Amino acid sequence: MPLLRVTVAVPTLAADSTLLDCIRALERQTLPGLEVVVIDNSGRGLARRTLDGCAVRVIENDRNAGFGAAINQAWRESDSPFVASLNDDAAPHPQWLEALVAAMEADPKVGLCASQVRLMGENLLDSAGMLVCRDGSSKQRGHGRPPAEFSRREEALLPSGSAALYRRAMLEETGGFDEDFFLYCEDTDLGLRARWAGWKCLYVPEAVVEHRYSHSAGRVSPLKAYYVERNRLFVLMKNFPASWLPAAPLVSLARYGWHVASLFTGQGSAGRYRQAGNGGFSLAGFVLRAHLALAARLPRLWSERRRIRRTARLTAAEFRALLREHSIGPREVAQS
Numbered sequence: 001m002p003l004l005r006v007t008v009a010v011p012t013l014a015a016d017s018t019l020l021d022c023i024r025a026l027e028r029q030t031l032p033g034l035e036v037v038v039i040d041n042s043g044r045g046l047a048r049r050t051l052d053g054c055a056v057r058v059i060e061n062d063r064n065a066g067f068g069a070a071i072n073q074a075w076r077e078s079d080s081p082f083v084a085s086l087n088d089d090a091a092p093h094p095q096w097l098e099a100l101v102a103a104m105e106a107d108p109k110v111g112l113c114a115s116q117v118r119l120m121g122e123n124l125l126d127s128a129g130m131l132v133c134r135d136g137s138s139k140q141r142g143h144g145r146p147p148a149e150f151s152r153r154e155e156a157l158l159p160s161g162s163a164a165l166y167r168r169a170m171l172e173e174t175g176g177f178d179e180d181f182f183l184y185c186e187d188t189d190l191g192l193r194a195r196w197a198g199w200k201c202l203y204v205p206e207a208v209v210e211h212r213y214s215h216s217a218g219r220v221s222p223l224k225a226y227y228v229e230r231n232r233l234f235v236l237m238k239n240f241p242a243s244w245l246p247a248a249p250l251v252s253l254a255r256y257g258w259h260v261a262s263l264f265t266g267q268g269s270a271g272r273y274r275q276a277g278n279g280g281f282s283l284a285g286f287v288l289r290a291h292l293a294l295a296a297r298l299p300r301l302w303s304e305r306r307r308i309r310r311t312a313r314l315t316a317a318e319f320r321a322l323l324r325e326h327s328i329g330p331r332e333v334a335q336s
Contacts, residue, residue, distance in 0.1 A: 005033040005082060006097055006165075009074030011067050012038060012088040015046035018212060023054050025091040031098040035078065038088075039070035067161065068177025068186035075171055083171060085187075087162040089212040091120070099206040100165040103153070111170030111199030112191060113207070114159030118147060120210040125149075129156030129203045130188060131328040134244060135251040136236030137228075138188040139328050139336055147205075156203040157326035158191020163209040170199050178234075178304075180297065184224060185231035192239040195322060198313030222278060222286070230290035237294065237301045238308065240323075241316045251330050258334035259283065268335040 008026060012019050019038070026036050036056040040047035041064040048058055059073055075083040082101055086092065092115075100113045114129040117140075127140030128150040140160055142150045159165075164187065174193045177186045191201065236248055262268035263280045274280050294301075314322070 003033050004035060004078075004080045006031065006035070006084055006101060007074055007078040007080040007082070008034060008036045008084045008086055008097070009071045010036065010038045010086050010088050011041060011070035012047055013041045013064060015040060015042050015050045015088070017050075019047065019088040020050055020054075021091055022086065022088050023051060023056060025093075026086075027055070028094045029092070029097050030094050031101060034097060035080065037074040037078065039065075039073055041065055041070060066179060066182035066186075067184075068181055068190075069179040071161070072176045072179065075166075075168065075176065081168050083166045083168060085161045085164050085166070086209075087211065090117070090163055091210045092163065093208040093210075096163070096207045096209060097165075099204050103202050103204045103207075104165060104167060107200070107202070109198075109200045110202050111167045111194050111197075112159050112201040113165040114156045114201060114203045115163040115165075115207040115209050116147060116150065116203075116205045117160060117163050117209045117211050119144075120212050123147065126211045127160040127162070128205070129201070129326075130158050130160055130191065131326050132157065132188065132192075132235075132323055133251065133255070133328050133330055133333050134323075135248045135255060135330065136232040136234075136240060137255065137328075137330075137333045138185060138232070138235070139333050141326075143336055147208075150203070151205050153205060154203055156201045157322065158188060158195065158201050159203075161187030161190075162211055163207075165207075167199070170194050170197070173197055178238075180300075181231050181234060182227060183231075184227045185235055189231075189235050189238060192235065193308055196239065196308050196312045196314055196319060221276075222282065225273060225278075225283060226286040226289060229286050230293050233290055233294040234297070234301060237298070238305050241320050243316070244320070244323075255330035255334050256287070258331045262334055270334065 039059045117126040119126050125142040128142040131141045132138045259270040262270040
């Protein structure tokens with residue numbers, strides 16, 4: 001039996017036919033020595049029935065523990081040197097893991113690798129790594145653009161958790177995903193904490209994954225609207241340099257302005273949210289709820305912030321330069 005090299009963690013909530021497609025794609029991987037762990041957050045044992053006969057390990061939760069908590073369960077119950085996260089609505093090409101592992105093994109300073117994630121059925125990108133805005137918002141790099149424009153292996157800020165590879169040593173050093181995020185932006189938080197700790201992130205275009213974008217929670221659902229807004233505040237408070245915090249509300253106001261404009265044009269995330277039958281005024285309620293949640297968790301977030309700084313291997317100036325190199329503006333966030 002080949003030496004175990006990678007644990008692939010696949011959280012699932014619906015555990016439907018897309019999960020089976022994902023597992024079948026993992027069965028075609030060219031890399032030997034991998035195990036697949038499906039974390040069933042349905043609370044109803046759906047994954048075992050869907051995956052009957054598949055060579056996977058299933059962890060069953062009695063409730064939806066969230067994306068980050070599910071990935072943490074998988075890597076803490078394994079001993080492989082690399083851990084991959086994969087959405088249950090994604091289908092990797094056969095060389096996906098082989099390309100990621102080769103890239104990470106070539107440089108011991110690389111703790112995170114980003115895949116070339118494509119929108120399923122389209123010759124367009126979902127992500128080629130992630131970008132961040134000055135108010136803590138994050139967006140997929142290259143979203144909606146041709147894959148040919150992102151064909152070069154290069155440093156990225158951090159990967160999208162929909163299809164990423166993490167070094168176990170990095171996860172152990174940082175503590176893995178922050179389970180308080182529950183859904184969305186937990187990959188941004190982990191990536192920024194890893195960068196503070198001195199780990200590098202590499203974008204590997206040969207590692208191709210086809211992704212049904214937001215299959216589980218919906219592209220523009222109220223659930224997503226709330227957690228994205230709340231969690232970008234968590235990211236901001238935990239990870240951003242102190243000198244950038246005073247300007248963050250002004251950047252948010254600019255982003256809100258572009259969201260309002262998008263409600264009327266039908267473009268951007270706010271426009272799609274309204275077109276899906278959701279009221280535009282509900283977005284203001286989500287913003288208020290998000291800020292109340294930030295206030296309630298501020299002591300814990302501030303404690304985490306201080307811990308990150310105590311163990312940081314980058315200076316604040318170096319981290320600011322890193323964020324500037326991989327930044328996105330508020331208008332781009334709202335209109336993408």
